Amino acid sequence: SRKDKIIDGKKIASEIQEELYSEIQVLKTVSPKKPGLAVILVGNRKDSQAYVRMKKKMARKLGIVDFEKNLPENISQEELLQVVTEYNNNPEVNGILVQLPLPKHIDEETILNAISPEKDVDGFSPINMGNLCMKGRDPLFVPCTPKGCIELIKRSGVNISGKKAVIVGRSNIVGLPISFLLLHENATITVCHSRTKDIAKEVKDADIVIAALGAPEFVKGDWIKKGAVIIDVGINAVPDKTKKRGYRLVGDVDFEGCLKNASKITPVPGGVGPQTIIQLMKSTVEGFKRQNGIKKLL
Numbered sequence: 001s002r003k004d005k006i007i008d009g010k011k012i013a014s015e016i017q018e019e020l021y022s023e024i025q026v027l028k029t030v031s032p033k034k035p036g037l038a039v040i041l042v043g044n045r046k047d048s049q050a051y052v053r054m055k056k057k058m059a060r061k062l063g064i065v066d067f068e069k070n071l072p073e074n075i076s077q078e079e080l081l082q083v084v085t086e087y088n089n090n091p092e093v094n095g096i097l098v099q100l101p102l103p104k105h106i107d108e109e110t111i112l113n114a115i116s117p118e119k120d121v122d123g124f125s126p127i128n129m130g131n132l133c134m135k136g137r138d139p140l141f142v143p144c145t146p147k148g149c150i151e152l153i154k155r156s157g158v159n160i161s162g163k164k165a166v167i168v169g170r171s172n173i174v175g176l177p178i179s180f181l182l183l184h185e186n187a188t189i190t191v192c193h194s195r196t197k198d199i200a201k202e203v204k205d206a207d208i209v210i211a212a213l214g215a216p217e218f219v220k221g222d223w224i225k226k227g228a229v230i231i232d233v234g235i236n237a238v239p240d241k242t243k244k245r246g247y248r249l250v251g252d253v254d255f256e257g258c259l260k261n262a263s264k265i266t267p268v269p270g271g272v273g274p275q276t277i278i279q280l281m282k283s284t285v286e287g288f289k290r291q292n293g294i295k296k297l298l
């Protein structure tokens with residue numbers, strides 16, 4: 001039925017939240033310390049501010065200490081590096097996240113490179129990205145949205161090994177890390193991008209489709225093989241006069257069209273979206289345990 005096909009991303013995120021909450025309660029019994037997350041925000045971008053607010057709210061709910069740093073748009077690269085170094089050296093901080101994008105005068109790579117790999121909860125530092133892309137290496141952290149996509153697939157009872165996965169999008173934040181995570185799960189991967197000749201043809205072969213390109217309803221229903229699993233990472237605002245705010249959110253997948261042949265599909269909103277934050281919290285707790293020598297508890 002329709003309902004069985006739709007992956008309830010909100011429900012899965014709240015299940016993970018409960019599991020994490022219980023784990024943090026147990027951690028309290030073995031350590032007097034609390035997990036700590038530092039979120040660094042530079043400038044006044046409304047979207048970045050909103051993401052940071054949501055991250056802090058979730059941290060507080062779970063009993064993760066949040067270290068807040070809101071820095072002015074015109075901060076120098078040197079000063080920002082100093083903030084990162086302070087957090088690198090602060091034992092109460094287990095995870096450091098620099099909200100992207102950064103202002104143009106700051107070199108993103110230099111900043112990401114400065115975050116200690118042990119605290120790089122976003123997984124974007126070169127060492128963690130490099131280890132993600134190499135066989136037999138375990139990165140300390142993997143990027144949160146991609147990690148969430150894998151968790152959604154697994155918690156929906158889908159076996160990834162041996163499947164053909166087609167990923168549309170190759171960004172460092174989403175497409176590329178998802179591709180490598182799926183490869184590690186023993187999928188056979190095809191990565192499509194703006195120069196791919198015939199994306200429809202590639203998608204038609206896929207058992208698992210990941211849409212992460214940022215184009216509203218790009219993936220069409222007649223591209224979908226019967227039984228395919230579809231993960232829609234896209235978040236696009238399209239004008240809609242019937243809505244009070246004047247727009248509505250759609251994914252990179254034509255949801256109604258693709259639902260027909262799919263065995264599982266994530267909606268937008270309420271699919272991948274809620275994963276990013278909860279995976280960030282999970283990664284922070286993983287960092288806390290690793291940095292304090294606490295092995296598996298539950």
Ligand code: NDP
Pocket residue numbers: 145168169170171172173174175192193194195199212213214215233234235236272273276
């Ligand atoms: P980017 O713009 O960084 O990357 C887009 C990728 O898609 C690029 O690799 C680009 O190819 C490819 N692409 C773009 N247009 C086309 C096209 N018409 N045909 C084929 N390939 C195309 O985006 P992100 O990866 O950062 O984000 C992708 C989507 O996911 C966005 O909608 C974003 O809002 C959403 N998102 C959602 C998150 C969440 O749910 N929490 C988190 C992050 C992102 P090329 O490399 O050749 O330029």
